[in-house]
Amino acid sequence: MMKRILLLTDFSENSLNAIDYSMNLFKGNTCDFFILHVKSSASYTTDDLMTLGNESIYNSIVKGEKEELDRMVLDLKTRLNSETFTFKTIVDFDNLTDAIYQVIKTRAIDLIVMGTNGVTGAKEVVFGSNTINVIRTIDCPTLIVPKGFDFRKANEILLPLDVEDTLSGNAFNKASKFTDRFSEKIHVLRIIPNSDNLPEDQKDKENLDNYLKSTDYEYHIVNDIPMNYVVDCYIQTHKIDLMILLAQPESLLERFFIGSATTRISNSIRVPLLVFHT
Template structure:
């Protein structure tokens, strides 16, 4: 049974991401953990003092728990023919700390979340939440763009930079997903120069070892930033989902230069599935 963590702030976007996951895993046996986090950062000392004699649970957590229970009851009613179980969790904590705790205690296989929250401020909410989850939490994460309507992940795009390898653990996990859900994988190897012969040979050898049951299309692109290549390719091909193999990044690189992960994630047109190396 798959153990899947669904993140929600009750926004339309997070509910759409949950709905996407219900369609994606239709027919599978899944144990869903639906997590709503009341961020401790959003409450000041004055807020807590104003609680008075009531407990923090009753004033901060209880309302969220009741709304979460109503949402899950609706899911159970709509999906009673599926082999799904649902568990609700409300936490008063930092978002990434709350997620890590659930991952450890519930043996989570996948996180599902939307790209922005109730404020609609993509540059703030997505930057602080989704990117932080992708970068700091070592668990496969599926990010669904705002307003994206579900369609089967028949055609998957996998962009690769110079650090990505098709023989590592991350790609092994990605290939298992593509074998299960897709018909074809489009691979784009983006490299900074024209000396690509060795990359080409190694990639094609690895593809033969891992993508045995899935068609693939392989391209090498030179001297063009990954986010430009990805955006152009998605607009000119019928891509249903994108996979990224995320490398560890130093704080200096993230602060001064940004990263391909950040630039791609902030402008994704299709669901993004992240596997960590």
């Protein structure tokens, strides 16, 4: 159960929208939210620090952000009026991924939530470097909310599978618990890059039956079609509310976000993406 949730914010509209999405998603659940703002040391020069005079570095650099986080929490409490949520604010002066790692380690975080600018053109990368670095280096489930996405319940979930993905591992076990709690149906696409790789569809269906307790599913095998086309087409022809990835280091994760010419996702991430690491 996802009870301890880390929300990343740079105070942009995009990050605030991701926070609102998570508040709505977990409404009615008992959750501890940790809201983290990271100040990069690279944004300050020696001259900046020397001009502080007698004022402490904390007061000049961190205090303002801490006060802004406190105002954010007050606004969330006022708008949500939820007695099942608690909030703690954290300001760190560090590298982003190092700061996230420390919070996860000390606070036993179950989920990271962050916004992303998505794409504005077919030739652009799907997500910015911060998003990719978090997914690559932090072994914690991560929910990424596209820019401007309006909340709707995650009733229908899409799960695309690489040939190396398994539905019997720890990642899918976590994913199945999420879908059983929050969704009504999961659409599973086993994508086979060439017909020489025969899918183990019977084993997939057995695992789906074993792991999914209260969620319906559709299962499809897709041969000889690049993943970006499959995902694009399926999202446009079905009412998908959220997508899940079972990310494996140096395999699907690399190809999905950075990718080769045949598997690069261009502009298909139109819904929130929830990543579980194997």
